[in-house]
Amino acid sequence: MNEKQMVGEKAVEYIKDGMVVGLGTGSTAYYTITKLGELVRNGFNIKGIPTSEQTAALAVEQGITLVDFKDVNQIDVAIDGADEFDADLNLIKGGGGALLREKIIANAASIFIVIADSSKGAKKLGAFPLPVEIVTFGADMTTKKIAELGCEPKLRLTGNQPFITDNGNYILDCDFKHIESPKEMELQLNKIPGVVENGLFVNMADRLITIENGELVEKTK
Ligand SMILES: O=C[C@H](O)[C@H](O)[C@H](O)COP(=O)(O)O
Numbered sequence: 001m002n003e004k005q006m007v008g009e010k011a012v013e014y015i016k017d018g019m020v021v022g023l024g025t026g027s028t029a030y031y032t033i034t035k036l037g038e039l040v041r042n043g044f045n046i047k048g049i050p051t052s053e054q055t056a057a058l059a060v061e062q063g064i065t066l067v068d069f070k071d072v073n074q075i076d077v078a079i080d081g082a083d084e085f086d087a088d089l090n091l092i093k094g095g096g097g098a099l100l101r102e103k104i105i106a107n108a109a110s111i112f113i114v115i116a117d118s119s120k121g122a123k124k125l126g127a128f129p130l131p132v133e134i135v136t137f138g139a140d141m142t143t144k145k146i147a148e149l150g151c152e153p154k155l156r157l158t159g160n161q162p163f164i165t166d167n168g169n170y171i172l173d174c175d176f177k178h179i180e181s182p183k184e185m186e187l188q189l190n191k192i193p194g195v196v197e198n199g200l201f202v203n204m205a206d207r208l209i210t211i212e213n214g215e216l217v218e219k220t221k
Pocket residue numbers: 024025026027028029080081082083092093094095096097098099102
C-alpha cells in the first residue's frame with residue numbers, strides 16, 4: 001500500500017455512522033473518499049460536503065450522499081490533504097486549486113484531519129509555491145501587489161489558458177522560498193484587494209496523519 005493510501009484510509013477510522021464529513025480534494029483524499037464509499041456500501045449513513053467539483057463527482061460515484069451547508073448544522077469531521085506541513089501543523093494547500101472551498105469547510109468542521117505522505121513535511125513552509133486565488137478583474141495589478149510581499153507569482157495555466165477555479169477565479173502560484181511567519185503572510189495576502197483567499201492554513205489542523213520511517217504516525221496540536 002502506498003503512503004497516500006495508508007494515511008487516507010487511516011483517517012476514516014475517525015468517521016462514525018451518521019456523521020457529516022467534509023471531503024477533501026486531491027490524490028490523498030481520493031483514498032479517504034473511496035474508503036468512505038466502502039463504509040456506505042456496508043450500511044453507514046454518511047453525508048458529505050465536497051471541497052471541489054472533482055470530489056463531488058468522486059463522492060457520487062462512491063454512493064456518498066452530498067449535502068449543502070443549508071442542509072446541516074455542522075460538519076463533524078473534515079479530512080483533506082496538504083502540499084506542505086510544518087511542526088506546528090500549519091499547512092500550504094491548493095496545489096489542486098481547491099483551497100477556497102477547502103478552507104471554508106476546514107473552518108466549519110469540528111475536527112479537521114490532515115492526511116499527508118512523508119514528502120510533505122517541511123521545517124519552514126514555502127518551498128512549495130503558495131497558491132493564491134484571485135479574481136480575474138485587475139489580475140495584473142493584484143499580481144504586482146502580491147509580488148511586493150517578496151515572491152514570484154506565476155499565473156497557473158492549463159495548457160495555454162489560465163486555470164480557472166471552481167469559483168471562476170485565477171490561481172497564482174507564489175514562490176516565497178520560505179515563509180517566516182505563516183500567520184502574518186496569510187493576513188497580508190488577504191488584505192490585498194483582488195485576493196479571494198490563499199493556501200496558508202494556519203492553526204486550523206487538529207490532527208495530522210503522516211508517515212515516518214515507513215510507519216503511520218499521528219500528531220495533534
Ligand atoms: O487544492 C488541492 C488541495 O489543497 C490538496 O489537498 C493538496 O494539493 C494535496 O493534494 P495531494 O493529496 O494530491 O498531494
